[in-house]
Amino acid sequence: MAVASEAPFHVLAVDDSLIDRKLIERLLKTSSFQVTTVESGSKALEFLGLREDLERPSSATSCQHEIEVNLVITDYCMPEMSGYDLLKKIKESSAFKDIPVVIMSSENVPARINRCLEEGAEEFLLKPVKLSDMNKLRPHILKGKSKEDQQRSNSNNTIDFSTINSGSRNNKRKANEEGLSPERTRPRFSNNSTNSLTVL
Amino acid sequence: MLGMGAGRWEEDMSRLLALLFHQGVLDEHFMQLQQLQDESSPNFVSEVISIYFRESEKLLRNIRTLLLDRECTDYKKIGVYLNHLMGSSSSIGANLVRNVCVAFRAASEHCNWAGCLRSLAVLEHEYCYLKNKLHELFQVYYIQTICMHSS
Numbered sequence: 266m267a268v269a270s271e272a273p274f275h276v277l278a279v280d281d282s283l284i285d286r287k288l289i290e291r292l293l294k295t296s297s298f299q300v301t302t303v304e305s306g307s308k309a310l311e312f313l314g315l316r317e318d319l320e321r322p323s324s325a326t327s328c329q330h331e332i333e334v335n336l337v338i339t340d341y342c343m344p345e346m347s348g349y350d351l352l353k354k355i356k357e358s359s360a361f362k363d364i365p366v367v368i369m370s371s372e373n374v375p376a377r378i379n380r381c382l383e384e385g386a387e388e389f390l391l392k393p394v395k396l397s398d399m400n401k402l403r404p405h406i407l408k409g410k411s412k413e414d415q416q417r418s419n420s421n422n423t424i425d426f427s428t429i430n431s432g433s434r435n436n437k438r439k440a441n442e443e444g445l446s447p448e449r450t451r452p453r454f455s456n457n458s459t460n461s462l463t464v465l
Numbered sequence: 466m467l468g469m470g471a472g473r474w475e476e477d478m479s480r481l482l483a484l485l486f487h488q489g490v491l492d493e494h495f496m497q498l499q500q501l502q503d504e505s506s507p508n509f510v511s512e513v514i515s516i517y518f519r520e521s522e523k524l525l526r527n528i529r530t531l532l533l534d535r536e537c538t539d540y541k542k543i544g545v546y547l548n549h550l551m552g553s554s555s556s557i558g559a560n561l562v563r564n565v566c567v568a569f570r571a572a573s574e575h576c577n578w579a580g581c582l583r584s585l586a587v588l589e590h591e592y593c594y595l596k597n598k599l600h601e602l603f604q605v606y607y608i609q610t611i612c613m614h615s616s
Contacts, residue, residue, distance in 0.1 A: 282556075287512070287516065288501075294506075295503075393497075393555050
């Protein structure tokens, strides 16, 4: 249990721009998250183990693919499947609807922002994303986790433990056992102010 | 002696960066790139900038090709390419290039062919300027690094 609580949170980042994927990956890693980046909504669903034709993760892929994702952060404007479409699909799935989703967009369109928030997005970040924006993510993950813990402790009173043999909790433990925790090195920033030009 | 040399290069880099900031060529998001570079990712800035150059030049070529035929210019596609260039420019702090894209996008939305050609010329000019200055910056940075390691 101690190991599970120390493992960093895993964020799935979705963006069709290679530069933005590189950036968000660095931003997240610098903020001590474990990161997986994908280039499209369909790849994101595939990673989650959620295929178009199935509502739940298929048992065939469950061994490889059920690495717990604690948060999805996605660009809004993407070809084929937009961030909004991806958000909808996640919220409509019984398996993943509780995963917090954050939307990023380079355009400040109130109607777009409201639409996403109404559909269940936790937060809307304006691009280009800053390091300080990463601090907004952890609260959403923790909020979800405490809700999950509460639900589990409620169900513990009514369900026999021995019948529980699936679900994200077991898979998280499995993922840790398989040695999937990433490097935890904390990067050191330059001590100089942001106006300084010393590059490490 | 080499130690003093490193200081001089650092001054040159400061001066160049200050100029680029003053001209509005770069903004604070470029500094964030530097903040994200560390021992675990020592080449982050040059990697990202290289990708930016490669992608931007491809986009600029594509846009120029689309404008070749006045009669059947696909303005919508130009808009898509411009959005991509705007996004990546904004992400790396290339403020001026991004702003030129905004003006260009307006011309494409009005299906203004002559306006698009003019905008493309400005865009190519500003992109070249940015590329040259960034190359200069990296040259100075690498010389500075060598001086520092030698002292």
